[in-house]
Amino acid sequence: MSAAMTQNAELALEVRGLRKAFGGLPATNDVSLSIAAGERRLIIGPNGAGKTTLFNLIAGDLRADQGSIKLFGEEVARLRTDQRAQRGLARTFQIITLFPRDTLAHNVVLAMLGLSPSRWDALRPLSRRRDLYEKARGVLARVGLESAAERPLAQVSYGEKRRVEIAMALAQNPRLLLLDEPLAGLSQEERQSVQALLAAIPRDITVIMIEHDMDTALSFAERITLLHYGKVIVEGTRAEVVAHPRTREVYLGA
Amino acid sequence: MFDKPLAFWLIQSLNSLSLGGLLFLLSAGFSLIFGLMRIANLSHGAYFMFGAYVGLSVLRAGYPFGVAMVAAGLAVALLGGLIERFVIRRLSGNPLAQVLATLGIAFIIADGCLLLWTGDPQQLPSPEFLQGVFRIDEVAFPKYRVAVVGVAIVFAIALWLLLEKTRIGAMIRAGVDDMEMARGVGIPVSALFTMVFCLGSFLAGVGGVLGGPILSVYPGLDTDMLPLALVVVILGGVGSLGGAFVGSFIIGFIYTFGQTLFPDLAYMILFLPMIIVLAIRPRGLFGRIGA
Amino acid sequence: MNRTALIACAALAALIPLVAGDYYINLSSQILIAAVFALSLNLLVGYGGLTSLGHAAYMGVSAYLSGWLFLKFGMGHLLSAPLAVLGTTLMAALFGLIALRASGIGFLMITLALGQVLWGLAFRWVSVTNGDNGLSGLTRPMPFGIDLTGAIPFYYFTLLISIVSIACIAAFSYSAFGAVLRGTRDQPRRMLALGHNVWMVRYVTFITAGFWSAVSGLLYVYYHKFIHPAALALTNSAEVLLMVIAGGTGTLVGPVVGAIVVILLKNYVSAFVERWTMLLGFVFLLIVLFMPDGLVPGFKRLWVRFARRHA
Numbered sequence: 001m002s003a004a005m006t007q008n009a010e011l012a013l014e015v016r017g018l019r020k021a022f023g024g025l026p027a028t029n030d031v032s033l034s035i036a037a038g039e040r041r042l043i044i045g046p047n048g049a050g051k052t053t054l055f056n057l058i059a060g061d062l063r064a065d066q067g068s069i070k071l072f073g074e075e076v077a078r079l080r081t082d083q084r085a086q087r088g089l090a091r092t093f094q095i096i097t098l099f100p101r102d103t104l105a106h107n108v109v110l111a112m113l114g115l116s117p118s119r120w121d122a123l124r125p126l127s128r129r130r131d132l133y134e135k136a137r138g139v140l141a142r143v144g145l146e147s148a149a150e151r152p153l154a155q156v157s158y159g160e161k162r163r164v165e166i167a168m169a170l171a172q173n174p175r176l177l178l179l180d181e182p183l184a185g186l187s188q189e190e191r192q193s194v195q196a197l198l199a200a201i202p203r204d205i206t207v208i209m210i211e212h213d214m215d216t217a218l219s220f221a222e223r224i225t226l227l228h229y230g231k232v233i234v235e236g237t238r239a240e241v242v243a244h245p246r247t248r249e250v251y252l253g254a
Numbered sequence: 255m256f257d258k259p260l261a262f263w264l265i266q267s268l269n270s271l272s273l274g275g276l277l278f279l280l281s282a283g284f285s286l287i288f289g290l291m292r293i294a295n296l297s298h299g300a301y302f303m304f305g306a307y308v309g310l311s312v313l314r315a316g317y318p319f320g321v322a323m324v325a326a327g328l329a330v331a332l333l334g335g336l337i338e339r340f341v342i343r344r345l346s347g348n349p350l351a352q353v354l355a356t357l358g359i360a361f362i363i364a365d366g367c368l369l370l371w372t373g374d375p376q377q378l379p380s381p382e383f384l385q386g387v388f389r390i391d392e393v394a395f396p397k398y399r400v401a402v403v404g405v406a407i408v409f410a411i412a413l414w415l416l417l418e419k420t421r422i423g424a425m426i427r428a429g430v431d432d433m434e435m436a437r438g439v440g441i442p443v444s445a446l447f448t449m450v451f452c453l454g455s456f457l458a459g460v461g462g463v464l465g466g467p468i469l470s471v472y473p474g475l476d477t478d479m480l481p482l483a484l485v486v487v488i489l490g491g492v493g494s495l496g497g498a499f500v501g502s503f504i505i506g507f508i509y510t511f512g513q514t515l516f517p518d519l520a521y522m523i524l525f526l527p528m529i530i531v532l533a534i535r536p537r538g539l540f541g542r543i544g545a
Numbered sequence: 546m547n548r549t550a551l552i553a554c555a556a557l558a559a560l561i562p563l564v565a566g567d568y569y570i571n572l573s574s575q576i577l578i579a580a581v582f583a584l585s586l587n588l589l590v591g592y593g594g595l596t597s598l599g600h601a602a603y604m605g606v607s608a609y610l611s612g613w614l615f616l617k618f619g620m621g622h623l624l625s626a627p628l629a630v631l632g633t634t635l636m637a638a639l640f641g642l643i644a645l646r647a648s649g650i651g652f653l654m655i656t657l658a659l660g661q662v663l664w665g666l667a668f669r670w671v672s673v674t675n676g677d678n679g680l681s682g683l684t685r686p687m688p689f690g691i692d693l694t695g696a697i698p699f700y701y702f703t704l705l706i707s708i709v710s711i712a713c714i715a716a717f718s719y720s721a722f723g724a725v726l727r728g729t730r731d732q733p734r735r736m737l738a739l740g741h742n743v744w745m746v747r748y749v750t751f752i753t754a755g756f757w758s759a760v761s762g763l764l765y766v767y768y769h770k771f772i773h774p775a776a777l778a779l780t781n782s783a784e785v786l787l788m789v790i791a792g793g794t795g796t797l798v799g800p801v802v803g804a805i806v807v808i809l810l811k812n813y814v815s816a817f818v819e820r821w822t823m824l825l826g827f828v829f830l831l832i833v834l835f836m837p838d839g840l841v842p843g844f845k846r847l848w849v850r851f852a853r854r855h856a
Contacts, residue, residue, distance in 0.1 A: 364822060
């Protein structure tokens with residue numbers, strides 16, 4: 001294996017020349033990124049910079065007009081969202097869109113079924129699958145919510161919902177995890193528990209996070225990408241980006 | 255099939271054009287209502303039929319054809335306005351419920367027409383000065399059908415002018431393109447909805463009378479016309495006047511020639527353009543929003 | 546609904562012929578047929594979140610296939626029944642590809658258009674369907690030589706088939722696939738992100754709904770011994786949708802309750818009022834306006850409120 005190939009295999013995500021325009025307006029304008037396996041990358045930028053659009057393009061919710069997206073060396077730009085999820089990509093959403101009428105355990109089971117051949121079983125009652133629900137409780141235990149496993153999701157707090165969402169994403173055994181503003185709308189206390197969760201994510205999962213809460217996000221990030229008007233403005237280590245004059249420009253509006 | 259004389263092709267083409275013209279009046283309104291309000295108005299076929307019946311009564315009362323057309327249009331517009339105001343608006347935010355409500359209303363109108371005008375199919379007489387034919391080289395073109403095409407084109411141009419050249423038209427187009435934005439810019443959405451619904455209903459009513467001499471009026475006209483409107487809109491794209499125009503004439507040709515050449519399977523032939531369009535371009539030929 | 550309650554209902558249903566005369570026994574047969582029909586649509590509407598207005602097409606085509614195979618080839622029911630259901634299911638597989646190019650209102654419009662095209666075909670293709678005269682002179686099957694011409698034996702035959710159908714549909718809804726289907730109804734985008742192939746889930750459901758509708762179509766044509774294009778009309782598709790909505794979508798009991806209500810209404814009302822279609826329209830309108838969840842959840846709510854007040 002040549003040096004170049006080993007290098008590529010170590011890249012969790014490689015985005016080249018990604019473009020997406022909505023009726024003439026470029027939301028993503030020639031974006032290129034390389035994210036190494038195990039890395040913790042933070043995407044920042046003012047409102048409207050195109051961060052969530054970028055996530056939607058990587059995850060497959062949006063079709064790029066141009067560009068390539070390689071997930072662990074495999075080109076996925078033409079694949080559907082669920083196909084990318086099958087290849088180890090998991091994400092959370094800005095707005096929590098879970099299943100409020102179902103219990104926490106059931107929410108997690110739906111996540112687990114996503115990758116299991118059992119999801120096509122149209123004969124056996126799901127309630128009989130003790131193994132799935134046990135596993136779901138285990139997943140919830142890891143985020144400290146085992147006691148609430150049988151409660152309908154609608155009845156738990158916003159912070160707890162966020163933890164369930166992260167738990168579901170982790171239950172997918174992803175190789176790459178996209179977190180879209182995981183700390184938004186959380187109280188101080190809730191933020192601390194989610195932060196602890198994020199810090200505890202094992203190294204075999206690469207994490208890309210969009211976040212506005214700088215204090216928390218900065219401590220998490222190893223490398224930072226700054227987006228503005230759909231373009232990458234600055235990229236580098238935490239120290240580099242923080243000190244960069246263009247960063248200040250973008251945020252203070254030159 | 256290819257042994258038919260030129261006259262056959264010419265006459266069937268005229269029939270196709272006149273059917274297309276009627277379909278345009280029917281589906282332009284449907285498309286606008288769907289495009290702006292996101293409601294598939296399943297009563298639209300019933301509006302067409304109701305308009306035809308109203309026109310019939312007006313004609314029987316001795317008024318001229320033009321008056322019948324306008325009266326029918328206004329009657330259906332009024333009906334549509336009341337329905338929009340008291341039923342559709344109550345269910346705003348729930349497009350599926352609105353569609354189901356229009357279905358219920360379609361049944362009520364259809365049965366109401368049966369009650370008021372009995373179940374016998376009726377012929378709407380065309381205006382005197384349009385009876386008879388134009389003769390060009392041994393081929394006889396019914397004057398009325400030519401007039402129908404003319405009227406449809408006039409309406410098409412009028413609608414185009416309305417949408418492209420007036421302020422109201424600009425508001426409608428804005429609403430079709432992006433409702434949130436339109437609201438944000440201060441466009442009076444409620445009033446616009448009622449207006450468009452009334453306009454669509456008016457067109458359907460006029461279409462019903464215009465179509466009367468050709469299609470006649472009978473119980474079941476509503477369920478015969480509704481799927482045609484649906485197929486035209488699926489083909490041409492929702493919210494697009496041009497799409498409704500082109501789609502109407504395409505379906506007019508396919509249906510007319512299909513009827514004469516393969517009478518058993520005419521309905522299936524309607525299928526094909528719909529399937530092809532859906533397979534290749536789900537937005538329809540000109541549509542801007544997905545079906 | 547738990548196992549004991551279901552068995553109790555089945556037992557009660559089995560006792561009907563002991564207390565009722567032919568008229569009510571026949572009515573019960575009609576209700577069972579409608580219940581299976583409504584439950585098949587509920588898979589799409591209630592569990593899948595996909596409102597179809599062309600569901601009568603599958604029941605109708607199955608009925609026509611069964612009748613046509615008998616009249617044209619003298620085929621016995623043992624062979625014609627599975628062929629009719631198979632043919633209809635294949636048609637559903639084809640139509641699903643077309644209809645699922647959209648969801649929501651687009652799906653509704655496409656299913657409506659497809660249903661209307663088939664209805665038109667039933668009227669026009671006179672050489673095959675006999676047009677407005679319909680196919681008559683059809684027979685009921687004779688399973689194991691048992692004569693089903695009488696109301697009672699036919700009722701038990703229908704009851705048996707209905708119980709099996711309802712059990713299968715229940716298994717479907719309680720299964721992992723059923724849970725995934727409901728997930729795609731509630732949060733399709735989230736389900737995609739979790740790795741579920743939402744289109745495929747919907748497609749499989751569409752075909753399954755067509756299959757069970759075809760089964761109800763067989764029972765329908767056996768009951769009436771006659772099939773007419775009106776069975777595929779929009780009114781019929783609207784009626785079965787009404788049963789699902791009126792009873793309450795997304796439950797097993799709802800569509801059955803809806804079927805009971807609509808069939809009873811139809812039978813009693815048509816004795817006094819000639820305007821069934823108008824009444825259907827009004828009932829539709831009222832339910833959509835005032836009780837959008839349907840009767841079963843509506844009554845559940847009332848019950849809960851009643852229980853709370855008297856606790």
